[in-house]
Amino acid sequence: MENNFSAESSLRLITETIERSRRTMAKNSGKPMILWGSLVAATSVVIWALWTKTGTPIWNLLWFAMSALGGFFTYQMNRNREKVPATEISRILGKVWMWFGFFATGFYVLLWAVALIRYSAHMEGIVTVDLTLLLTMMMGLCGAISGAVMNCKPVTVCSVLATALSVIFVLLVPNGAPTQILTFLILGVFALIIPGVILQRKANA
Amino acid sequence: MPETKLFKPLDPLLHSELRLAVMSILLDAGSADFVYLKAETGATSGNLSVQLDKLQQAGYIEVSKGFKGKMPQTVCRITDQGRNAFAAYVEALRSYISSDNR
Numbered sequence A: 001m002e003n004n005f006s007a008e009s010s011l012r013l014i015t016e017t018i019e020r021s022r023r024t025m026a027k028n029s030g031k032p033m034i035l036w037g038s039l040v041a042a043t044s045v046v047i048w049a050l051w052t053k054t055g056t057p058i059w060n061l062l063w064f065a066m067s068a069l070g071g072f073f074t075y076q077m078n079r080n081r082e083k084v085p086a087t088e089i090s091r092i093l094g095k096v097w098m099w100f101g102f103f104a105t106g107f108y109v110l111l112w113a114v115a116l117i118r119y120s121a122h123m124e125g126i127v128t129v130d131l132t133l134l135l136t137m138m139m140g141l142c143g144a145i146s147g148a149v150m151n152c153k154p155v156t157v158c159s160v161l162a163t164a165l166s167v168i169f170v171l172l173v174p175n176g177a178p179t180q181i182l183t184f185l186i187l188g189v190f191a192l193i194i195p196g197v198i199l200q201r202k203a204n205a
Numbered sequence B: 001m002p003e004t005k006l007f008k009p010l011d012p013l014l015h016s017e018l019r020l021a022v023m024s025i026l027l028d029a030g031s032a033d034f035v036y037l038k039a040e041t042g043a044t045s046g047n048l049s050v051q052l053d054k055l056q057q058a059g060y061i062e063v064s065k066g067f068k069g070k071m072p073q074t075v076c077r078i079t080d081q082g083r084n085a086f087a088a089y090v091e092a093l094r095s096y097i098s099s100d101n102r
Helices: A007-054 A057-080 A088-120 A131-149 A153-172 A179-204 B017-029 B034-041 B045-057 B080-101
Strands: B031-033 B061-068 B071-078
Touching (some): A007 A057, A131 A153, B017 B031, B017 B045, B017 B061, B017 B080, B034 B071, B045 B061
């Protein structure tokens, strides 16, 4: 078979190989998006329900439990899945979402630390930071970047729409928290689950 | 006077189904491990090893051997020289096709 095929066959082989490889790689990115989207959506509903019932925002600590659970499931998923290369694209996506996780967690911890310092030092005045809005923007941005890197328009469009919907929701919700927290339900479904399902369907087509 | 057609030469190293398939995957992915390349190309381990060796000797790819956990892992990465050679090969193919369509 070596060195015995036409120019058309060569170009067809290149195209088909790249398309097949891209489908395999897309398979790799769909499942984690569905997993994390489901976790984000479910956690936001649980926190909203508990926060509304008890009146305390302490239930927000469940986000840390969700991160640990998601990390465990992702590890299991990677162990059981067929071998897919750590490509430049998957590496970039991994780093984008890893830094989102660091920024989100770091910012949350920092806010608590500053609040404790202010409380201990008996500092006057109130500083308000809309963490939900900030995280919403960050999550939407990471989703849009993911779509652009994967060259998958539906993922980018879903992320932009989800961010717009979430921002409008956050700004329109009367009395803010705890109802505001449901913005992550919108983001989980529209920025992660739906794009994840689209990627899975494309990969299995 | 008869018309003389000048075709760009096709890189013989790339004008082979398996090596071309490997280079196509690496061009898109940047790097991939041996198991993945084997699954995607449907080649046998022996044949794939031989072809990867040829691409490595030409400087088109870099091959690094290591471990992922306790399992040995061979990772292949396309080089700049490989990318340039692939681009030149595709350009040459286009000249053949455009010539056929005239």
